[in-house]
Amino acid sequence: MKTYLALIICAIPAFVFGQYTDVINSNRPGVSKSAYAVGVNVIQFEAGPYYSKENHVPLQYETSGGGVDFAGRYGLIWEQLELIVDGTFQADTYTDNRSSIEDEYSRSNFKTLSVGAKYLLYDPYKNAHLEKPNLYSWKANHSFKWSKLIPAVSIYAGANYDTELNPFTPQGIEGFSPKIEIMTQHNFVSGWVLIMNLSKNRIGMKDSSDQDASDLQYIFTLTHSFGKKWVAFGEYQGIKSNFYADDLFRLGGAYLVSKNLQLDTAVTFNVKDTPTVFGLNFGASYRIDLHKDKEIEASNGFPTNKNQGKNKNTESEYYKFGEDLDTAPTEYKMDI
Template sequence: MNLTKNVLLFAALLVTQLTFAQYTEVINSNRPGVSRSAFSVGTNVAQIEVGPYIIKEEHTPLKYEVSGFGADFSVRYGLLFEQLELNLEGTYQNDTFTDRRSAIISEDSRSNFKSFTIGAKYLVYDPYKNSEEEDKPNIYSYHANRSFKWKSLIPAVAVYAGANFDSKNNPFTAPGIEGFSPKVMVATQNNFAGGWVLVTNISKDRIGTDFSDFQYIITLTHSFSPQWVVFGETQGIKSDFYADNLLRFGGAYLWSKDFQLDTAVTFNTKDTPSVFAVNFGMSYRFDFHKDKEIDNGTSRKDADKRKPKNKKGKKKRTDDFDDDGSL
């Protein structure tokens, strides 16, 4: 009987851990790509993601060119709850703007943050939290095990809120944009069988300014081995200052459980301006995560409470008994 109780206790503990844990044994990076996963990095996990890039833009009607380099970066930290993540992210660019509208060609060196945002993301719905129980094989039906699981179409959903900081006279932002402005986002994630993952981001940026923009990002990744991942991504940007549809392709390699390398190319299909960029990125995790201890009533104090009382009304302790079980 005691053995059965211990087995049930262990099973309950295991299910509890699987139900509430977002922490993974290997790094959970938003790279490759620029979309944001619905899941956090896990409590007490700090993660750095950075991607240096080179860029080339040409605007045929306005006769200008941009060439230079930059880096996008992100610092992520899981705080208090498995569902909560704090993050700081942005993009810094240094380039040369070449104006060819007149016989005298002019060049202007520029450098600044294209974006700099501090925010928090929270997972509000996780359809996979009970997957270990629900995905048990059906021993009575071969076809049931092979059939498509419609519940995989239900995504995990996270919400994000943050604040942008734009410096005055920034060459990469619209005129008059400076100081703090809000940003909100909804991120969804579907984990399909066979190593396919679909991530969707819908965001509203620089809310309350004259040039607030709407963006969507759709990323499809596929892992064909434990180390290698490939991805394709589309990003749409719509505002009165800038609009574009960007395509992005690349892959990532898991060097170790805490270190990932990636690369990607970005381009579009228009000339107002045309965009081509190549980036090489990395993600590194500082893992201080510890599973929370759950009190299941198995401590010495709890065990004493369940002991029968002796004639004097005192609870018997385990050490009050001799080896043969007598007092």
């Protein structure tokens, strides 16, 4: 593991290209993470309340309550680097129906709480503004390019924090534990974007029965834009662990209020009864944009913007929810 980590750290300086966008890029309303960062000196808050209800038929219990999921994101040093603090706090009522008299009690704690950093390793659009048409071949200009199937790729490394006697986590675990994640993003034409995440949480943790308490999660999010302000999405989340396993589905959308504010909503459900799951959430994302383009010295000795001469409406901008990258206006370049 240490060898792999060293190789990753050594490879980071080799990937130097920008990704700041004029419009907020949020990971809401789904739970997947975009491959792209918010940009240097951009502070972003993403949060929203939710309602949750579960009914476990074989074990004869049900839960009902709500909570809030939240994230704070900050870009620093390089355009590809982002610090993330995120989590979910839930308060609900647990009802045991195994006897003729219902037994109820309240629960509240963090279901998840983590801090880490994400880094963009590969961006297929980093040189899009440098591409020129082939003056000698119509076929070369209009043929399908297989390179467009290569996604943007980011890695995440961080730590989970779990409190003692937490009803939402495996029994007997507490403290910090490692978390790693791989994120990919395909930006297709006509406003379609595909996000894929693969994560391993609580690595090396053991529960009170000395069983592995880690979990593996994989998420697929497909989004599509409608006009300049509206987007819709569908998402699948798979969770595998000794403590809890599920296949969750989400549907929802978002509305761009301004270049720094986005509103969203989504519904979550599954297709099993161990337990059945239903959730409804509303949320918002807001950014404080302190980003400034770096200046470099031109041959005449005067400073000039490093992005001067670049077309900012090319595929060098990145969106989890977005329009056709060839035609989308600058004011609607979303990455939710």
